[in-house]
Amino acid sequence: MHWNTGTVGVNGTATIRMGAWYLESWILSAGGLPSSFKWSSSGPLVGPKSDSRNIKGIKDPSIIYYNGKYHVFASTAVAAGYNMVYFNFSDFAQAGSASFYYLDQSGIGTGYRAAPQVFYFEPQKLWYLVYQNGNAAYSTNKDISNPAGWTAPKTFYSGTPSIITKNIGSGYWVDMWVICDTSDCHLFSSDDNGHLYRSQTTLAKFPNGMSDPVIALSESNKNDLFEASNVYTLQNSTSSSKYLLLVECIGGDGNRYFRSWTAASISGPWKTWAATESNPFMRSSNVQFSGTAWTMSISHGEMVREVVDQTMSIKTCELRYLYQGMDPKATGEYNALPWKLGLLTQVGGGC
Numbered sequence: 001m002h003w004n005t006g007t008v009g010v011n012g013t014a015t016i017r018m019g020a021w022y023l024e025s026w027i028l029s030a031g032g033l034p035s036s037f038k039w040s041s042s043g044p045l046v047g048p049k050s051d052s053r054n055i056k057g058i059k060d061p062s063i064i065y066y067n068g069k070y071h072v073f074a075s076t077a078v079a080a081g082y083n084m085v086y087f088n089f090s091d092f093a094q095a096g097s098a099s100f101y102y103l104d105q106s107g108i109g110t111g112y113r114a115a116p117q118v119f120y121f122e123p124q125k126l127w128y129l130v131y132q133n134g135n136a137a138y139s140t141n142k143d144i145s146n147p148a149g150w151t152a153p154k155t156f157y158s159g160t161p162s163i164i165t166k167n168i169g170s171g172y173w174v175d176m177w178v179i180c181d182t183s184d185c186h187l188f189s190s191d192d193n194g195h196l197y198r199s200q201t202t203l204a205k206f207p208n209g210m211s212d213p214v215i216a217l218s219e220s221n222k223n224d225l226f227e228a229s230n231v232y233t234l235q236n237s238t239s240s241s242k243y244l245l246l247v248e249c250i251g252g253d254g255n256r257y258f259r260s261w262t263a264a265s266i267s268g269p270w271k272t273w274a275a276t277e278s279n280p281f282m283r284s285s286n287v288q289f290s291g292t293a294w295t296m297s298i299s300h301g302e303m304v305r306e307v308v309d310q311t312m313s314i315k316t317c318e319l320r321y322l323y324q325g326m327d328p329k330a331t332g333e334y335n336a337l338p339w340k341l342g343l344l345t346q347v348g349g350g351c
Helices: 020-031 092-097 162-167
Strands: 005-010 014-019 038-041 057-066 069-078 081-089 114-121 126-132 136-141 174-180 184-190 195-202 214-218 227-234 243-250 256-263 299-303 320-325 340-347
Touching: 057 320, 057 340, 069 092, 069 114, 081 092, 081 114, 114 174, 126 174, 162 195, 162 214, 174 227, 184 227, 227 299
Parallel strands: 057 114, 057 299
Antiparallel strands: 005 014, 038 340, 057 069, 069 081, 114 126, 126 136, 174 184, 184 195, 195 214, 227 243, 243 256, 299 320, 320 340
């Protein structure tokens, strides 16, 4: 890639070095989301530790900044299956040395638990951890910094909803995500078969009373709408693009990347935004690495959030995304692949 550099003054006081595409992206983002995205990536920040758990990969991070610390929840993978881990740090430079607390030591317990999402539900003054355990599950905690305080799993449904059973094919029901507006809470999930589902309950009833899911979005090619959805409220955005949807897809080269959509309502309809392999939301092709790229897959993760409530609010610029990546040369059983966590920082997304 050829970098055309120049010097641009910011508010007449600061000078920064940027490429031509950086300036173009910054201009486009002035009123909201840019029409295309550029990112820079850290190297691997967090990987499996040499401890008695002997996990092979750390995956599916959920992150929030609260009380001066980044709180991270993630899946731990071994050949036999999954559970989850919690750790915190005050600076990303410290992420790799943060102590792990394996959440099977809490009320969450042992067994299959994976793909966590953490948020604070302000009406109840409770932290929620939403995850998959074969169903759409959740636990609660009054104090996010006390990982032993998570309650035993409860589920949003008594079993797999019939619409998912009907459409799932050879896929899996995975990656639950909750977001609320001023009246309702919505639960999204995927089936690895080209369908994104959404159900809802009222803010007053949450977490009870989830409706039967509906198909929120679908693609005939399952790889174009695979899993790991994130839905965010965009702060100070226009009414026509108030919400941002990200879904992990599988590219033609077999590597993971993200497409994006926007909508005026959480219930849709969803309009494509940066949603192609040539103009993706996040893909190795629009990520700048320092030196040789340590991963070719930009996979399951979450925006770094500083708004802690159930609206899942983020800015439309200066985005950071904690993601899972993997050595491109790695091979082996899926559950034993050496996934690690890295951080993307938006380039050219000045507010």
